[in-house]
Amino acid sequence: MRGLCLELGSLPGCSTDRKRSAHCTGSQLGWTGDKPRPDRYYGHRYDGAASLTRRVNRFVNLWYLYRTEWRAGISLSFAGMPSRSRSLPVLVSDREHGRVMERPTVFDFTTFPVLITERLILRAFVPEDAADLYAFRSDTYAQRYNDPPLTDLSQADALIQWMIEGFAAQEMIQWAVALRENNRAIGLFGFNSWDRGHNRASIGYNLAREYWGQGISKEALQAMLGFGFENMHLNRIEAETVASNTESVRLLERSGFYLDGIRREFSLEEDGAYHGGAIYSLLRREYFPEDVTE
Secondary structure, rough: OOEEOOOOOOOOOOOOOOOOEEOOOOHHHHHEOEEEEHHHHOOOOOOOOOOHHHHHHHHHHHHHHHHHHHHHHOOOEEEOOOOOOOOOOOOEOOOOOEEEEEOOOOOOOOOHHHHOHHHOEEEEOOOOHHHHHHHOOOOOEEEOOOOOOOOOOOHHHHHHHHHHHHHHOOOOOOEEEOOOOOEEEEEEEEEEEOOOOEEEEEEEEEEEEHOOOOHHHHHHHHHHHHHHOOOOOEEEEEEEEOOOOHHHHHHHHHHHEEEEEEEEEEEEEEEEEEEEEEEEEEEEEHOOOOHHHO
């Protein structure tokens, strides 16, 4: 996952005993030319003179395979024709064995996900992080295109409580970006909203100004993107930023995002001027170009 290390023990749905569905192309279901190949799936050798009973049983078994896989919500692809149902789980190809495997279950908020990168730990905020959160969210320069800067430590306490409640309500995932060397919170990155019906989510991010220019924002963002596409099964991740916020724009573009457009004079900022609102997005097929079928 692009150098991302996940603490899989803390993530639901990461067991390795997931059921695998058959990739139902003609040859893999048992046909080679005009001859059936029951030994492929049914454990006995084809002797060239299959009885009527065996043929009937083979048909019943194939029909049962189709019915059970379909009822389980697993996509069966016949002759290379993919299913178009949006309700089916995301599948990945196991080209070596010629079958399709189901991805892990979509993240369900059972346990807060902890992401680990080379230098960082992305974890849940705890009340003890209030002072560190206040330190970078009270920076007037860093917050000039963001929410108003905090002016009191109690506001940091309230913000942490709001994030905890938002996760409990399954509305958002907000990570404290902490240094692995001392577990000190130096940033706030997260998914602000998640539209499950359309498989898209929006992101936001803050980083203490003393750590700008060190690649930490990109490292944290890549961890978050990997989790979004892999574990949340997102198709689109989007970010909104002030078009003149050069630091934010640079981060998004260096992370592979594309500019969808700019809403002209969208927001009135602290400098007394109206600024354009830029919308950036990254699609699943752009993050995983190797998964695109040519």
